[in-house]
Amino acid sequence: MKAAYPVIFTEVATNILIEVPDLKLYTEANEEGAPKGTMADAIMMARDAIGLACISMEDKGDMIPTASLLEDINISEGVFFEEGKCIVSLVDVDLVAYRRKMDNKMVRRNVTLPNWLNLEAEKAQINVSKVLQEALMSKLGVTR
Helix, strand or coil: CEEEEEEEEEEECCEEEEEEHHHCEEEEECCCCCCCCCHHHHHHHHHHHHHHHHHHHHHHCCCCCCCCCHHHCCHHHCCCHHHCEEEEEEEEEEHHHHHHHHCCCCCCCCCCCCHHHHHHHHHCCCCHHHHHHHHHHHHHCCCC
């Protein structure tokens, strides 16, 4: 599922404050060591916040809120409105790709191989688990 949510970005002296009204999310952009977060940092942080919130809702079985139309967002109602200059923009996220990126938990599966094949793999120092992962991704037509 792909989604695009309106996000209010508020530029303050040292940072960019981020609000995703539909999801009631608040975060900020400030690249470590940088004097001020950039808009690229802010978009990345907003996408991360949206992705995490939506997959958490999916995992709990909650409905993911429908995104508002951009023109329905009133900047003056934003939490950080009086803090600095505000702009509103859409930020998109591919939830399937985001989940794949974030879900690195490994699961153990038993595999049955002929002994001779297992011996050949050991002799060649082949990581059977890695080969199986690569083969499954190829067969399914997916990438990490």
